[in-house]
Amino acid sequence: MTADLSFFDQVNQNFDRAAALTAHPPGLLEQIKSVNSVIHFTFPLIRDDGSLKVIHAWRAEHSHHKLPTKGGIRYAANVTEDEVMALAALMTYKCAIVNVPFGGAKGGVRISAHEYSVGELERITRRFTFELNKKNFIGPGLDVPAPDFATSGREMAWIADTYMTLNPHDIDALGCVTAKPVGQGGIRGRIEATGRGVYFGLREACTIVEDMRALGLNPGLEGKTVVVQGLGNVGYHAAKFMQENGGAVIVGIVEYEGSISKPSGIDIESLMAHRRETGSILGFPGARDLPNRDDGLEIECDILIPAALENAITMDNAPRIKAKIIAEAANGPISSDASQHLFQRGVLILPDAFINAGGVTVSYFEWLKNLQHVRFGRMEKRFVESSSRMLLSAIESSTNRIFSDLEIAEIAKGPGEIDLVNSGLEETMIEAYHEIREIKKTRGEDVDLRTASMITAIDKVAVSYRELGVFP
Ligand code: NAD
Numbered sequence: 001m002t003a004d005l006s007f008f009d010q011v012n013q014n015f016d017r018a019a020a021l022t023a024h025p026p027g028l029l030e031q032i033k034s035v036n037s038v039i040h041f042t043f044p045l046i047r048d049d050g051s052l053k054v055i056h057a058w059r060a061e062h063s064h065h066k067l068p069t070k071g072g073i074r075y076a077a078n079v080t081e082d083e084v085m086a087l088a089a090l091m092t093y094k095c096a097i098v099n100v101p102f103g104g105a106k107g108g109v110r111i112s113a114h115e116y117s118v119g120e121l122e123r124i125t126r127r128f129t130f131e132l133n134k135k136n137f138i139g140p141g142l143d144v145p146a147p148d149f150a151t152s153g154r155e156m157a158w159i160a161d162t163y164m165t166l167n168p169h170d171i172d173a174l175g176c177v178t179a180k181p182v183g184q185g186g187i188r189g190r191i192e193a194t195g196r197g198v199y200f201g202l203r204e205a206c207t208i209v210e211d212m213r214a215l216g217l218n219p220g221l222e223g224k225t226v227v228v229q230g231l232g233n234v235g236y237h238a239a240k241f242m243q244e245n246g247g248a249v250i251v252g253i254v255e256y257e258g259s260i261s262k263p264s265g266i267d268i269e270s271l272m273a274h275r276r277e278t279g280s281i282l283g284f285p286g287a288r289d290l291p292n293r294d295d296g297l298e299i300e301c302d303i304l305i306p307a308a309l310e311n312a313i314t315m316d317n318a319p320r321i322k323a324k325i326i327a328e329a330a331n332g333p334i335s336s337d338a339s340q341h342l343f344q345r346g347v348l349i350l351p352d353a354f355i356n357a358g359g360v361t362v363s364y365f366e367w368l369k370n371l372q373h374v375r376f377g378r379m380e381k382r383f384v385e386s387s388s389r390m391l392l393s394a395i396e397s398s399t400n401r402i403f404s405d406l407e408i409a410e411i412a413k414g415p416g417e418i419d420l421v422n423s424g425l426e427e428t429m430i431e432a433y434h435e436i437r438e439i440k441k442t443r444g445e446d447v448d449l450r451t452a453s454m455i456t457a458i459d460k461v462a463v464s465y466r467e468l469g470v471f472p
Contacts, residue, residue, distance in 0.1 A: 005336065007082055007083050007086035007087075008086035008089065011332070012033060013336045014336060015032075015089075018451045019454075025471070027471070032465070035060055035061070036063055037137075038081065038084070040058050041057055045120060045127070048117050048119065048120060056110040059107040060106055064103050065464040067103060068102060068103070068140065068144045068367075069143045070143075072106060072107070072146045072151070073108065073146070073148055074148035074149035074150060075112075075149065076110070076149055077110065079109065079110050080108075083108065087106035090353055091105060092104030093461075094352075096456065096461050097436065097457050099428070100357075100360055101364075102360070102364065105143050105144075106148070114150075122158055125155045126158055126159075126161075139163075140175030140176050140367070140370070140371065144175065144367060153180060153181045153191065160177050160180050178363035178364075178366045179366070187362065187417065188421060190359075190366055190421075191233065192241075193421075194233065194238075194358045195234050195358070196241055197425055198238040198241075198307075198327055198355055201429045202242065202327050205433060206219060206221050206224065207220065211348065217325075221247060224246075225248070225301040225302045226249065226303045227250075227301045227305070228305045229255075229308050230307040230308030230330065231275070234359075235305065235308065236272065250268060256293075258290065258292075259295045259296030259297075259299075261287060261299050262284075266284070271284055294317065297321060303325045303326070304327070306329060308330055309330055310330065311332065311335055314334075314338050318334075321347070324346075324347060325348045326347060328356065329356050343448040348449070350449060362424075377419070381416060383414070388412035388414075389408065389412045392411060436449055440452035
């Protein structure tokens with residue numbers, strides 16, 4: 001049973017499946033697959049009650065074929081070195097798939113974040129950054145963390161502040177971490193970027209008539225039924241955009257505390273308000289609480305979006321999954337064997353390394369902004385506005401068509417940072433989807449999108465290594 005394989009073994013199994021379909025020499029494939037550096041360190045934390053706790057932390061840099069390396073930091077009670085290596089490897093492949101010029105990395109701190117006070121979390125985060133700095137595992141040209149499970153802009157601001165304190169002469173120091181709050185060198189649109197990317201990827205996949213026909217579905221997102229697992233940053237935003245922009249109907253939610261279903265549709269904002277008030281998604285008016293936590297994954301629906309943690313779907317529940325499309329918003333939510341089983345049943349799986357790449361894409365934009373020391377749109381916004389107004393007025397005088405103030409405001413709007421970020425993200429997701437779909441088409445029926453995306457990633461990383469002169 002491949003579900004018994006470790007997470008890293010499963011990522012490598014997917015790699016091997018794809019690698020076998022390439023013509024790269026074994027040594028080069030071995031180099032691409034290997035984790036270039038991994039550190040495990042411990043440090044003491046004096047807790048608020050005066051006791052001492054030893055904290056275990058990891059950072060894996062999977063591939064130095066491009067620098068900096070990039071990847072989130074997760075705070076979780078069960079984080080392991082294997083998991084961090086697996087996630088770092090996924091980051092390498094993800095960056096290659098969406099043409100973001102970074103190697104992959106990932107960090108983990110073994111704590112259950114909700115058991116620590118804000119002050120304790122700040123001390124842990126700053127000390128973690130200090131250790132990374134001491135070991136050359138952080139820096140705008142070396143390794144650039146971001147948030148992941150149980151970390152957010154708050155932790156990123158602490159990391160940036162600690163790094164800048166330790167490197168006062170580094171003019172690019174703000175680029176040492178991404179997903180910072182906007183006032184601390186962050187970029188507009190980063191918080192919701194992964195969820196928005198999931199929406200763009202799904203929307204694109206659902207526009208392709210022949211693929212939808214093969215699934216027995218109509219093209220488009222409008223009216224499609226959706227179940228989301230995990231209403232955190234990624235899951236909440238994915239659900240929100242699917243509902244508000246795509247017109248999809250959210251028929252089920254799976255959270256830590258349980259599952260709910262409501263075939264007529266769950267209003268996500270109302271559910272979030274209910275959860276804030278009661279501390280749970282259960283008991284939401286009009287919805288049914290399901291007997292077991294994971295039952296929601298098995299609800300009849302068109303699209304399932306697992307957006308919590310890895311291995312949500314294994315051979316234990318895969319045969320009962322009814323969704324026709326699964327968008328892997330989380331990293332590694334489907335075990336390798338369950339993925340093969342679902343593929344053979346005709347389920348369209350949009351793999352994690354593609355579908356959740358919106359976060360790293362916008363992180364790349366943030367890093368560029370930090371290095372450029374200028375906000376996107378600042379130089380051209382007014383120029384674009386005035387030249388568009390001149391063009392409109394030339395059209396008015398040559399056609400006698402008079403534009404309303406509203407039309408002028410809409411057409412002649414110079415792009416601000418958020419417009420450029422969202423449009424760059426949209427373009428990235430659309431382009432990447434067609435790239436991996438084309439590879440799948442050329443490789444035939446037996447190749448799923450995961451294998452196709454891995455082939456794309458391997459080919460691109462192989463080109464980098466060859467360009468570096470590492471391989472002939
Ligand atoms: P988060 O901490 O904001 O949210 C995770 C959510 O999952 C929480 O609401 C939590 O209560 C819920 N959850 C935990 N255990 C669960 C369980 N057993 N069943 C159902 N729900 C459960 O984390 P996030 O940033 O949204 O990340 C979620 C996943 O997406 C992770 O796999 C992460 O690696 C991946 N990811 C995140 C980003 C990003 O930009 N944040 C980018 C790419 C991938």
